[in-house]
Amino acid sequence: MVSRVIPVDPFDLVVIGGTGDLARRKILPALYRRFCAGQIPDDAQIIGAARSEMDDAGYRDFVGAALDEFAGAAGCDDRARFLSIIGYVTLDARGDGGWAALAGRLEPGRVQAFYFSVGPSLFMTIAERLQAHGMAGPDTRIVVEKPFGRDLASARALNADLAKYFDEGQIYRIDHYLGKETVQNLMAIRFGNMLFEPLWNSQYVDHIQITVAETVGVEGRGEYYERAGAMRDMVQNHLMQLLCLIAMEPPSKFDPDAVRDEKLKVIRALDPVTPDDVVRGQYLADGDRPGFREHVGNAESTTESFIALKVRISNWRWAGTPIYLRTGKRLRARTSEIDVVFKDTPHSIFGPEAGRHRNILTIRLQPNEGIDLGVTIKEPGPGGMRLVDVPLDMTFAQALGPDAKDVPDAYERLIMDVIRGNQTLFMRGDEVEAAWAWTDPIIAGWEEAGKDPIPYDTGSAGPEEALALMHRDGRRWREIRV
Numbered sequence: 403m404v405s406r407v408i409p410v411d412p413f414d415l416v417v418i419g420g421t422g423d424l425a426r427r428k429i430l431p432a433l434y435r436r437f438c439a440g441q442i443p444d445d446a447q448i449i450g451a452a453r454s455e456m457d458d459a460g461y462r463d464f465v466g467a468a469l470d471e472f473a474g475a476a477g478c479d480d481r482a483r484f485l486s487i488i489g490y491v492t493l494d495a496r497g498d499g500g501w502a503a504l505a506g507r508l509e510p511g512r513v514q515a516f517y518f519s520v521g522p523s524l525f526m527t528i529a530e531r532l533q534a535h536g537m538a539g540p541d542t543r544i545v546v547e548k549p550f551g552r553d554l555a556s557a558r559a560l561n562a563d564l565a566k567y568f569d570e571g572q573i574y575r576i577d578h579y580l581g582k583e584t585v586q587n588l589m590a591i592r593f594g595n596m597l598f599e600p601l602w603n604s605q606y607v608d609h610i611q612i613t614v615a616e617t618v619g620v621e622g623r624g625e626y627y628e629r630a631g632a633m634r635d636m637v638q639n640h641l642m643q644l645l646c647l648i649a650m651e652p653p654s655k656f657d658p659d660a661v662r663d664e665k666l667k668v669i670r671a672l673d674p675v676t677p678d679d680v681v682r683g684q685y686l687a688d689g690d691r692p693g694f695r696e697h698v699g700n701a702e703s704t705t706e707s708f709i710a711l712k713v714r715i716s717n718w719r720w721a722g723t724p725i726y727l728r729t730g731k732r733l734r735a736r737t738s739e740i741d742v743v744f745k746d747t748p749h750s751i752f753g754p755e756a757g758r759h760r761n762i763l764t765i766r767l768q769p770n771e772g773i774d775l776g777v778t779i780k781e782p783g784p785g786g787m788r789l790v791d792v793p794l795d796m797t798f799a800q801a802l803g804p805d806a807k808d809v810p811d812a813y814e815r816l817i818m819d820v821i822r823g824n825q826t827l828f829m830r831g832d833e834v835e836a837a838w839a840w841t842d843p844i845i846a847g848w849e850e851a852g853k854d855p856i857p858y859d860t861g862s863a864g865p866e867e868a869l870a871l872m873h874r875d876g877r878r879w880r881e882i883r884v
C-alpha cells in the first residue's frame with residue numbers, strides 16, 4: 403500500500419559538516435535507505451565536506467561505519483554501490499582552502515544541494531564562499547538545520563544574511579517533525595475526510611493537548627541546552643508546527659506557499675501568553691543519574707527542561723478553545739501525541755449514572771505512529787445502560803501491513819523533497835520570524851517575573867503545577883504513556 407518509488411534525477415548533494423553527529427546519525431543513513439529503495443540513481447553524487455583531512459576512500463570507510471551503527475536493518479545487496487557515489491572534500495568554512503576543489507567536483511546542469519550541517523554561526527561564511535566560487539546559482543538549494551536563531555532579532559539577521567545570496571525558494575529550513583508520516587497524515591485526515599472538518603472548531607472541540615515527552619535528559623548537549631531550554635529547543639519550532647497543522651484553515655491547494663500561508667496565519671493569531679499560563683520545570687537527580695543542573699554544569703541554572711503552556715488562538719474557528727502544550731525531558735515515557743478533546747454531548751439521555759464520556763481523537767507521532775478515536779458505546783452485558791469508552795485504533799503498522807516498514811523516516815522524506823524542489827514541509831522565513839515574535843515576550847515574561855523552574859522527579863509527568871494548569875480549568879492532561 404506504500405506508494406511506488408519514483409527515482410529522482412541525478413543530483414549533487416554536498417553535506418557540509420559531513421563528519422558531524424547529525425551527518426552520521428541521520429543524513430547518511432537516510433540517503434543510504436533511499437538509495438536502497440531505488441530512489442537515488444547510481445550517477446548521483448554525495449560529497450562530504452568538513453575540516454578533517456581525508457580522501458574519498460577514507461570518507462567511504464567513515465560512512466560505512468556510520469551505516470553499521472545507525473542504518474538499522476535497512477540495506478541492499480551492494481553497499482559498495484552506494485559508497486561508490488560518495489566523495490569527500492576537505493574544506494574550511496572560514497577559510498579559502500577546499501572551495502575550488504569542491505566546485506570542480508560538481509556536475510553542471512543538475513540540481514546542486516548544500517546541506518549546512520554545521521552551527522548557524524557558519525551559515526553566512528559558507529553562503530559567501532559558495533557564491534565566490536560560482537556555486538550559488540539559481541538552481542542551487544541550501545538546507546539549514548535548527549536552531550534557526552535564538553530570538554526574533556537573530557532569526558531576522560540569519561534570514562537577511564541568507565537572502566543576500568539565495569532566494570526564499572532556494573532555502574530549505576528543516577524541522578524534522580514536519581517529515582514525520584503522522585504529521586503529514588494530519589493534513590490528510592483533516593482535509594481528505596468529510597468526517598472531522600465540520601467538527602473542527604470551538605463549537606465542538608473543548609480543548610487540544612499537544613505532548614512531546616522524552617525519557618532522556620540533556621546528556622552530552624548540556625552546553626547548547628543551557629542556552630536554549632525547552633521553549634527554544636522544542637516549542638518555538640516542533641510544537642509550533644504541530645499547532646499550526648492542527649489549527650490552520652484548509653489551504654486552497656496542497657502547494658508549498660498555500661500551506662505555509664495558512665500556518666503563518668495561525669501563528670499571527672496566537673494571543674500573548676502571560677506568566678500565569680506557563681509552568682517551567684527542571685529534572686532532579688535520580689539515584690546515580692545526574693540532575694539537569696549537573697548536566698548543564700551550572701548549579702544555579704534557570705533554564706527549563708520542561709515547559710507547559712496554555713495557548714489561545716484569536717480567530718473565528720478557535721476563540722474559546724485553549725490549546726495546552728507540554729514538552730520535557732526525563733518524563734515517564736517517550737511519547738509524542740496530539741489529543742483533540744471534543745465537548746460533552748449537550749444532554750445525556752442515559753442519566754447521571756452513565757457518567758461523563760467524551761470523544762477524543764488521538765494522533766500519535768511516536769511510538770506506534772497512528773490515530774485512535776475514542777468513542778462511547780454500551781458496556782456489553784445485561785443490566786442497565788452502562789457506557790464505556792473504547793478506541794477505534796488505526797495503528798499504521800497494523801493497517802498498512804508489512805508495507806508500513808517501508809515508510810521513509812523524516813530525514814529520508816525531507817532530503818528527497820529538497821532534491822525534488824518541494825518546499826511544503828519546510829519552514830518559510832516569515833513563519834520562523836512570526837514564531838519567534840510570539841516566543842520572545844513569553845521568555846521575557848518569565849525573566850521579568852524572576853520565576854525559576856520548578857524541580858520535578860525523573861519518571862514523573864513534570865511538576866505538579868503543570869497538572870494544576872489544567873485542573874484550574876476543570877480539565878486533565880492525558881496520561882504520559884507508551
Ligand code: NAD
Nearest residue numbers: 419420421422423424452453494495496519520521547548
Ligand atoms: P557536530 O559538531 O557533530 O558537527 C559539525 C560538523 O561541522 C563537523 O563535520 C565539523 O568538522 C564541521 N565543521 C565545524 N567547523 C567547520 C569549519 N570551520 N569548516 C568546515 N567544517 C566545519 O554538530 P552536529 O551535531 O552534526 O550538528 C550540526 C548542526 O545540526 C548544528 O547546527 C546542530 O544544532 C544541528 N542539529 C543537530 C542535530 C543532531 O542530532 N546532532 C539535531 C538537530 C539539529
